[in-house]
Amino acid sequence: MWLKDYKLVDEARRLGYKVVSVEGLDSGEASLDPNVFSKVVVVSDSISNLKSALAGLKGPKTVVSVVPLNVEVARWVAHDRRVDSIVMTSRNQVLFDKKQASVMKYYDKPLEVPFTEIRGATENSLAGFVKRLKLMISRKVPIIISSGASGILEYHHPLVVLSFIVKLLDVDYEAAKAMLSTNPYKVLTRTAI
Amino acid sequence: MDIYQLLSVLSIVLSGISLVTVLVLLSDSTVVCKALTWFMRARKVGRYRKRYLAIMYYPPGRFKETGELEKALRSVVMRSFGVVYLAGIDPKVVYFDPGGSKAIVKFNGRFKVEFLASLAASSELGFKVIPVGISGTFKSAKKKLG
Numbered sequence: 001m002w003l004k005d006y007k008l009v010d011e012a013r014r015l016g017y018k019v020v021s022v023e024g025l026d027s028g029e030a031s032l033d034p035n036v037f038s039k040v041v042v043v044s045d046s047i048s049n050l051k052s053a054l055a056g057l058k059g060p061k062t063v064v065s066v067v068p069l070n071v072e073v074a075r076w077v078a079h080d081r082r083v084d085s086i087v088m089t090s091r092n093q094v095l096f097d098k099k100q101a102s103v104m105k106y107y108d109k110p111l112e113v114p115f116t117e118i119r120g121a122t123e124n125s126l127a128g129f130v131k132r133l134k135l136m137i138s139r140k141v142p143i144i145i146s147s148g149a150s151g152i153l154e155y156h157h158p159l160v161v162l163s164f165i166v167k168l169l170d171v172d173y174e175a176a177k178a179m180l181s182t183n184p185y186k187v188l189t190r191t192a193i
Numbered sequence: 194m195d196i197y198q199l200l201s202v203l204s205i206v207l208s209g210i211s212l213v214t215v216l217v218l219l220s221d222s223t224v225v226c227k228a229l230t231w232f233m234r235a236r237k238v239g240r241y242r243k244r245y246l247a248i249m250y251y252p253p254g255r256f257k258e259t260g261e262l263e264k265a266l267r268s269v270v271m272r273s274f275g276v277v278y279l280a281g282i283d284p285k286v287v288y289f290d291p292g293g294s295k296a297i298v299k300f301n302g303r304f305k306v307e308f309l310a311s312l313a314a315s316s317e318l319g320f321k322v323i324p325v326g327i328s329g330t331f332k333s334a335k336k337k338l339g
Contacts (some may be wrong), residue, residue: 015323118314152251153316157323163309 004150009036015157019188021063037188038062041087045069047076058082063191064102065112070114078103083186085112085144090125096132101139110183111136114148115161118168133169142183197222244302245287245334253294255320259286261306262296269318274310287331290338295325297334 003012003022012020021037040057044066050073057064062138067087068074074095077083086104088096088111096111104111116127136143145165149155158180164175199297223280256262263286270279286295300308312322326337 009306116312119316151334153319156313156316156321159324160309160312163306164313166306167310 003155008155009033009154010150011152011155013157017158018107019185021188036122038105041065041067043067043069044073047073050077054080054082060178061192063187068092068095071100074100075103076096079107079111083109084191085110087112087114088129089114089117090121092126092181093128093132095109096136098135098139101136101141104136104141105139110144112144112146114146115156115164116148116150116154118145118164119154124163137169137171139177142186143179144184144187145179145185241283242302243299244305244327244329244333246298246300246308246327247334247337248296248298249315249321249323249325249338250294250296251321254291255294256289259289259296262286264290265315265318265320266298266322269315269322270308270311272317273314274307278304278307281309284308286322288335295338297331297338300333 003009003020004024006025007021009022019037020037021039023039023041025036025038037060038061040062042050042053042057042064044053045068054064063084064082065074065085065087066077066083067089068077069092070074074086074092077086078100086109092118101109103109113129113133118126121129133143145161146156147161162173162176163182165179166173169176250256250262254267255282263284266284266286267279269285272280274282282300286296288295290296306331309324312324315322326334328334328337
């Protein structure tokens, strides 16, 4: 689960989450708790900027996610091994088409969607999310639903998120559960090693 | 009534019973089970299988009385799924503990996923609902609340 504030770690435990990744965490805080990972989110619109941003970023217990803002960056980032997930927001959702899905499938790169983005989306934007997520599911791209919460009110119980995803995407419980637990856990175990 | 008439009525009744027994034995058992289930359900038209959802809410002390919480839950469902699902889910607060920020909500069990999904909209109204557990009886729901 992607959190934007370290104070939410206690709330995560109360809600039943076992492992969390927190944005803006220094290495000292990350090493204190074995179940807390550091997360770095890079927003980029050019490959050269992204290359310089990614240099030396990857460390132990650090999850690197990229928010691509154009097609070139989205395609390039799909085959970069330093990047753990590609984030889809309402701003860049148009980039995730069939071609992007096939590249992500080929390199086994997960697509990350923050739950706060889905909840805060307008009607048109939400329809776009559903369409693109269904495309990714049909192309067997691993999907991660992260919380993206910066406050306690935005941070929901996993059962609530699970039910919401089941209803929104019309998928079965097992598929929705994989988006919340199995797929993120795979990324975190890869990062820990 | 003549004894012969009585015997003929009795024979008709017995032949009817034997005919039904033969039909049940010859036909598929699942079909019979389904027919029986349908018959049992038909008697309960208008009733639903109720479930109890034990919840905790945040921030503590946000709701002072039962009606306030119930109104907030109804507006959460209304916001997510509209009036049709609100009528179906029909959430009712049956237990409320304002001190511990706990409550038990009775709802239509057929709409379990919809009700839980709609709770995600609570953050837009300035509070958060944390489901503790769902059970079939009030007693076990209270046990889950602790």
